[in-house]
Amino acid sequence: MIKLGSMRMGGPLVTLVFVALCMTPAPAAAEIIGQDRWGNEVRTLPDGSRKYTFRGEQYIPGIWIDPDGCEHWVMDDGAEGYMSPHLTRDGRPVCHRQDLCGVVNTDTHFATDSARISPAGKRNLEAFFRQTGAVSYTIIGHTDSRASDEYNMALSLRRANAVAGIARSVGARLSDVRGYGERMPVASNNTAEGMAQNRRVEILCWR
Numbered sequence: 001m002i003k004l005g006s007m008r009m010g011g012p013l014v015t016l017v018f019v020a021l022c023m024t025p026a027p028a029a030a031e032i033i034g035q036d037r038w039g040n041e042v043r044t045l046p047d048g049s050r051k052y053t054f055r056g057e058q059y060i061p062g063i064w065i066d067p068d069g070c071e072h073w074v075m076d077d078g079a080e081g082y083m084s085p086h087l088t089r090d091g092r093p094v095c096h097r098q099d100l101c102g103v104v105n106t107d108t109h110f111a112t113d114s115a116r117i118s119p120a121g122k123r124n125l126e127a128f129f130r131q132t133g134a135v136s137y138t139i140i141g142h143t144d145s146r147a148s149d150e151y152n153m154a155l156s157l158r159r160a161n162a163v164a165g166i167a168r169s170v171g172a173r174l175s176d177v178r179g180y181g182e183r184m185p186v187a188s189n190n191t192a193e194g195m196a197q198n199r200r201v202e203i204l205c206w207r
Helices: 119-131 150-168 192-198
Strands: 001-007 013-018 032-035 041-044 049-051 058-064 071-076 081-085 097-106 136-142 172-179 200-206
Touching: 041 172, 097 119, 119 150, 150 172, 150 200
Parallel strands: 136 172
Antiparallel strands: 001 013, 032 041, 041 049, 058 071, 071 081, 097 200, 136 200
C-alpha cells in the first residue's frame, strides 16, 4: 500500500491511497541441455530456439622419434594427428643414435606366463629410467620357443608394455614398444640356459 498525499475536496480532508500489487513473473521454462551426434552441446531455450556450443580441436604438440632415430614435430588431438620432420636451421634432420642400454631378465621380474612386474622389479626399473637420461626409449619384449608363436608374440608385447608403463610413470619418453616373441633369439632354445637368455625385455636408448 502506498500513500500518495492528502487533499481537500470541498469538504473533509481526503487521503489518497493507492494499493500496488506486486506481481511475481511466472518462472521461465528451464533450458534443456543435450548433445548432437558430434558431441556438441545443444541448449533448447524456452522460446523453442536452440543454441549450439561447438567444441574446438585441441592439439597437443610434442616430439616423436621414429624407429630410425629421427625426430618429428607432432600435433595430436586424440583422434587424428599431424607430423613434420624436425630440422635444424640449415635444413638437416635432427636424429639420434641408438644403443642397447638395458636388458630386463623376465625370470627375475615376471612370474611364469605373466606380464605383472614384481614390486622389487618395479623399483629397479623406476630407478633405471630416472638415472639413464636418454632422449627416448624403445622397449622390445622377447620369449623362448616353448609355446606357440601367437602366444609368445602376445606375451612378449604384454611384458614390453608393462616395462613401458613404468617408464611413462616416471616421465620417460617412448618412441616405440614392440613384442617379437621367439623370433629374435640371442641364444639356442635347445638348452635351459639358452632359453633363459631369450626370455628378456630389451631397452634401447636414443641419445
